[in-house]
Amino acid sequence: MLSRKRQEPTSRHADTSLIAQGTIIRGDVRFTGTLHLDGRIEGTVLGEGSNAVFTLSEQGQVQGEVRVPHAMINGQVNGDIYASERLELAAQARVIGDVRYNSLEMAAGAQVNGRMAHQGEDHVQRELPAPEVRSEPATV
Structure with a gap:
């Protein structure tokens, strides 16, 4: 009989946070992993770390800046988006x-x-570059 090493279940969604439809957050949101937004954020969305992923559903809204490495947008953003890696x-x-x-x-x-x-x-x-400062000789 073959011996199989039991693997711990690993979920791709283990690091996923969900902000549900009908939820409004007023203030900046910082996250690592994945943030899925069905609700509304009134503030800056900031993904920390090179693997941070922000997904915005059709119902989701952001009133503010989005600064993330990876973003998948399917809702409304009233603000600038900075996607340092990939933007969909x-x-x-x-x-x-x-x-x-x-x-x-x-x-x-x-x-x-x-x-x-x-x-x-x-x-x-x-x-x-900063402008050069010329010193004039003092006149007496």
Whole structure:
């Protein structure tokens, strides 16, 4: 008889948080793992860690910024979206704000009312150098 090592059940949804339809959160939300929103967030949505995934259902709404590595949007966002890795805009997605992404998939019917800009991995926000300060010799 073959001996099988019993594996512990591993759920892909073990690190998933759900905000149900009818729930309104006023304030910023920070999360790791996956956040699935069917309700409404009035504040910034911030995914921490390179594997953080934000999913917004058709019923879901965000009134504020979304800053995550991975986002799947199928509801309404009134604010800017910053997806450092991948952004998926499904057919019911409605975004009023600017969108920055590394990789983008946009379904027919998705709407963005704002600017869209690609930011690759080599994208570094550069600041202008500080102006040189010239010291004049003191006059007596």
